[in-house]
Amino acid sequence: MNAAKIRSIAVEGVIGVGKTSLARAIAQQLGAHGYWEDDLPNPFLERFYAQRQRWGLACQLRFLVERLRQFRQSPPDHLPVVADHTIDKELLFAQVNCEPDEYDLYRDIFTQLAVQCAFQPQVVIYLSADAQTLISRIRERGRDMEGAIDLSYLQALHHHYHGWFTGRGGENHRVVVVDADGHFIARDQPAVARLIEAAIAAPPGVSYCNPIG
Numbered sequence: 001m002n003a004a005k006i007r008s009i010a011v012e013g014v015i016g017v018g019k020t021s022l023a024r025a026i027a028q029q030l031g032a033h034g035y036w037e038d039d040l041p042n043p044f045l046e047r048f049y050a051q052r053q054r055w056g057l058a059c060q061l062r063f064l065v066e067r068l069r070q071f072r073q074s075p076p077d078h079l080p081v082v083a084d085h086t087i088d089k090e091l092l093f094a095q096v097n098c099e100p101d102e103y104d105l106y107r108d109i110f111t112q113l114a115v116q117c118a119f120q121p122q123v124v125i126y127l128s129a130d131a132q133t134l135i136s137r138i139r140e141r142g143r144d145m146e147g148a149i150d151l152s153y154l155q156a157l158h159h160h161y162h163g164w165f166t167g168r169g170g171e172n173h174r175v176v177v178v179d180a181d182g183h184f185i186a187r188d189q190p191a192v193a194r195l196i197e198a199a200i201a202a203p204p205g206v207s208y209c210n211p212i213g
Helices: 019-030 045-050 052-071 089-097 100-116 131-141 144-148 151-172 189-201
Strands: 008-012 033-035 081-083 123-128 174-179 205-208
Touching: 008 019, 019 033, 019 081, 019 123, 019 189, 045 052, 045 144, 052 089, 052 100, 089 100, 089 151, 123 151, 123 189, 131 151, 151 174, 151 205, 174 189
Parallel strands: 008 081, 008 123, 033 081, 123 174, 174 205
Antiparallel strands: none
């Protein structure tokens, strides 16, 4: 795999879609430096899952600060970068997690701070899956604090994600849309390689890829 052809890739998608597993598989094939969402500390997250309305704004603000801090960390000059998140997701989650007046405040803060984001991926791979698939995967991995996630919450997130990454997000990035409903792509190394090639060849705007042979 010629990693010199690509500088940076982000994998995006709703909770449970498999973005971290795929991003790590891509990073392994490319020998890339990784920005991982699991490395972002957020003391509000467990409280948020228990009381989303009460802790939504605090949780979002902490993620925004930690995400920007991580993205300011400089990777080794000679390595490509792979991330399992983007700064774009902040507003997408905030639309679902915050009350309308809180969202207005959050958006103003985001607008002022997001210009500091040093990580702008060359290509975004957007994994799309039905909410029922997502909740099944969340239940399967069995993280205690995710037990309160319900179908309606995932449907709301999917609505905002899909609208952004197949719409206006394509104006800001090269976006490769992948149907992640069936096959778990990260476990299929040839499929991962084909997806990397699709990312390298992606035209401006939104394109679609089925990497399963």
